[in-house]
Amino acid sequence: MILKLHDATSREMTNVEEMAPSSETPRISDDWLAVGCAALLLIVSFVGVWMASDWGDGSEGAGVSVHNPFEAWLSKPGKWTKSPVDSFVTTNDAGEKAYGPLVGSLGVFVTLSVLLTLAVQYRDGHGLTFLKGFAVVFVLATVAYALAAQSVVKAYNLEYALWALLVGLIISNTIGTPAFVKPAVRTEFLIKTGLVLLGAEVLMSRLLALGLPGVFVAWVVTPIVLISTYIFGQKVLKMESRSLNMVISADMSVCGVSAAIAAAAACKAKKEELTLAIGMSLSFTVIMMIVMPAFIKAVGMGEVLGGAWLGGTIDATGAVAAAGATLGDKALEVAATVKMIQNILIGVSAFGIATYWVTCVEADPNANRPDVMEIWRRFPKFVLGFVAASVLFSILYSSLAAGPDLVDGIIDGSTKTWRGWFFCLAFVCIGLETSFRELMPYLKGGKPLALYVCGQTLNLILTLFMAWLMFEVVFKDVVN
Amino acid sequence: MQPADSPSCTCVALLIVAFAVIGLVWCVVLPWVATLPEMQRQLTFLDERGIDPSAMFYTELEVMTPILDELERSSSQSVPATK
Numbered sequence: 229m230i231l232k233l234h235d236a237t238s239r240e241m242t243n244v245e246e247m248a249p250s251s252e253t254p255r256i257s258d259d260w261l262a263v264g265c266a267a268l269l270l271i272v273s274f275v276g277v278w279m280a281s282d283w284g285d286g287s288e289g290a291g292v293s294v295h296n297p298f299e300a301w302l303s304k305p306g307k308w309t310k311s312p313v314d315s316f317v318t319t320n321d322a323g324e325k326a327y328g329p330l331v332g333s334l335g336v337f338v339t340l341s342v343l344l345t346l347a348v349q350y351r352d353g354h355g356l357t358f359l360k361g362f363a364v365v366f367v368l369a370t371v372a373y374a375l376a377a378q379s380v381v382k383a384y385n386l387e388y389a390l391w392a393l394l395v396g397l398i399i400s401n402t403i404g405t406p407a408f409v410k411p412a413v414r415t416e417f418l419i420k421t422g423l424v425l426l427g428a429e430v431l432m433s434r435l436l437a438l439g440l441p442g443v444f445v446a447w448v449v450t451p452i453v454l455i456s457t458y459i460f461g462q463k464v465l466k467m468e469s470r471s472l473n474m475v476i477s478a479d480m481s482v483c484g485v486s487a488a489i490a491a492a493a494a495c496k497a498k499k500e501e502l503t504l505a506i507g508m509s510l511s512f513t514v515i516m517m518i519v520m521p522a523f524i525k526a527v528g529m530g531e532v533l534g535g536a537w538l539g540g541t542i543d544a545t546g547a548v549a550a551a552g553a554t555l556g557d558k559a560l561e562v563a564a565t566v567k568m569i570q571n572i573l574i575g576v577s578a579f580g581i582a583t584y585w586v587t588c589v590e591a592d593p594n595a596n597r598p599d600v601m602e603i604w605r606r607f608p609k610f611v612l613g614f615v616a617a618s619v620l621f622s623i624l625y626s627s628l629a630a631g632p633d634l635v636d637g638i639i640d641g642s643t644k645t646w647r648g649w650f651f652c653l654a655f656v657c658i659g660l661e662t663s664f665r666e667l668m669p670y671l672k673g674g675k676p677l678a679l680y681v682c683g684q685t686l687n688l689i690l691t692l693f694m695a696w697l698m699f700e701v702v703f704k705d706v707v708n
Numbered sequence: 709m710q711p712a713d714s715p716s717c718t719c720v721a722l723l724i725v726a727f728a729v730i731g732l733v734w735c736v737v738l739p740w741v742a743t744l745p746e747m748q749r750q751l752t753f754l755d756e757r758g759i760d761p762s763a764m765f766y767t768e769l770e771v772m773t774p775i776l777d778e779l780e781r782s783s784s785q786s787v788p789a790t791k
Contacts, residue, residue, distance in 0.1 A: 309739060309742045309751075310739045310742070311735070311739075312734065312735065375730070375734060376762060378734055378738050378742075379742055379751050380738045380741050380742050380747060380751075381738065381762070382760060382761060382762045383747070383750055383751060383754060383761055384761065385761045385762050386762060387762045387764055388762070389764070398723065398726045398727070399723070402715070402719045402720070402722040402723035402726060403715035403719045403720060403723050404715060404719070426765065429765060429766075429767045434776070437776065437779050438779070483765075484764070485764050486764050486765050517761070544761075544762075544763075544764070545763050545764060545765055545766050545768070545769065546759070546760050546761040546762050546763030546764070546768070546769060547761050549757075549759045549760075549761070549763070549769055549771055550754060550759050550761035553753070553754070553757050553759055553771075560757070560759075560771065560775075561775050561778070561779075564766070564769065564771060564772060564775055565775060565776075565779065567766065568766040568772065571765055571766045639767055640767070644767055644768065648764075648768075651764075
């Protein structure tokens with residue numbers, strides 16, 4: 229049983245499509261539907277923020293007060309320590325209760341129910357069937373978010389993706405996914421919509437935040453490691469699955485779960501491959517975020533070099549910040565910024581992987597190179613939506629006097645929250661359609677583990693060398 | 709691959725056991741771990757700096773705002789050779 233994260237118009241039939249009650253040809257592919265839904269959410273957020281904000285006299289952003297009218301109505305379960313109820317109902321020092329996270333989660337449910345039901349109705353005419361199952365999937369996603377929000381769990385970088393997978397896996401491997409839930413299990417549509425929304429957060433103007441040293445560490449080493457690891461997996465380890473090879477390479481070299489999601493969608497990976505890559509990445513991240521700062525302190529490495537090394541090697545963004553902070557404020561600043569620059573690489577890597585896949589991997593070795601129309605037909609269109617959102621928001625950010633306030637207001641107030649829910653829902657769906665038995669073949673032989681370890685070793689060596697060269701030799705005076 | 713539409717008693721029992729284990733770990737074990745002095749220090753340390761180690765993307769990190777403000781301020785004050 230195979231689920232591929234790919235365009236509905238391609239040849240293979242996906243599990244999602246098998247599960248969907250419709251047998252007729254969909255009116256629109258998942259890719260274009262995802263682009264449309266994400267675009268609608270971005271436009272609504274933009275208009276809402278634009279109309280609700282005070283733009284002052286328009287000169288150089290002076291007197292600007294940005295307000296996102298949706299912010300109070302959109303959120304996720306908050307951090308809690310003692311009782312999971314605190315995740316939904318917060319209590320201030322005076323003992324007054326606030327229901328922000330609960331109201332915000334309900335707000336997300338309402339907005340996504342309406343949007344996705346209409347989208348599915350338009351796509352294949354089964355909106356109401358979808359809605360019944362979606363309510364259950366949303367409840368499971370809420371449980372996953374609440375599990376991830378426990379403070380000890382958060383402190384060890386155990387992201388919601390892991391718990392969403394776990395919750396779904398428990399259901400599907402015990403009582404089985406109920407038939408009425410299956411029409412709402414639309415993994416690729418949810419992932420792709422989340423990815424297009426993520427595109428708006430990829431602001432190219434932040435690429436130069438650390439100047440050239442940051443670019444060299446994050447944008448030169450990372451592609452080298454990604455490509456080398458992929459080639460190593462194919463030529464040396466001889467991995468059977470190219471897509472698993474690519475997802476692990478991107479996950480390990482770029483920035484963990486978010487890069488794995490983008491790479492998996494771009495190279496049409498199987499859901500089990502994404503699950504495996506994320507599981508390995510989170511496991512190694514927990515180890516690296518503890519061991520690396522201890523090693524850096526033990527060898528007396530400087531904060532800037534240590535921070536750059538952490539930022540370029542630890543997969544998860546939050547874990548980089550946590551590890552950097554244990555070294556000091558300067559290390560935190562450098563580590564988090566290098567990781568941010570690496571985050572921005574997601575768009576380029578997704579585009580590159582998608583192009584490579586449709587032109588090389590999927591090409592018939594006995595036929596001529598595919599022509600432009602064939603490449604266009606195979607190309608995952610959501611990547612275009614992702615890149616377009618990134619370019620558009622980068623232009624807004626840089627060209628308007630109050631661009632940074634506007635973009636931050638849109639992202640922080642609404643689209644970031646929706647994006648997180650889309651990913652969480654998608655991981656619940658992956659869990660709901662995955663059997664533990666299907667995961668087992670991927671673990672045999674230990675090739676994925678060997679690939680990760682070898683790739684990460686190369687990453688550690690190359691990043692350390694580049695960080696030393698850039699921060700301690702070439703740009704030493706500037707850094708000082 | 710999956711059980712039939714009406715799940716067996718074993719399957720339901722497994723589901724209950726799984727969620728009971730989750731409930732026990734999350735409602736008893738983890739809150740207890742959070743009270744350990746070393747863990748409390750770590751949680752306070754992260755809170756004070758606005759760091760969420762489980763952040764998936766830089767926009768989810770509270771600490772990025774002051775860092776980016778500081779970088780912008782320093783780059784506007786001087787004309788660094790790096791840019």
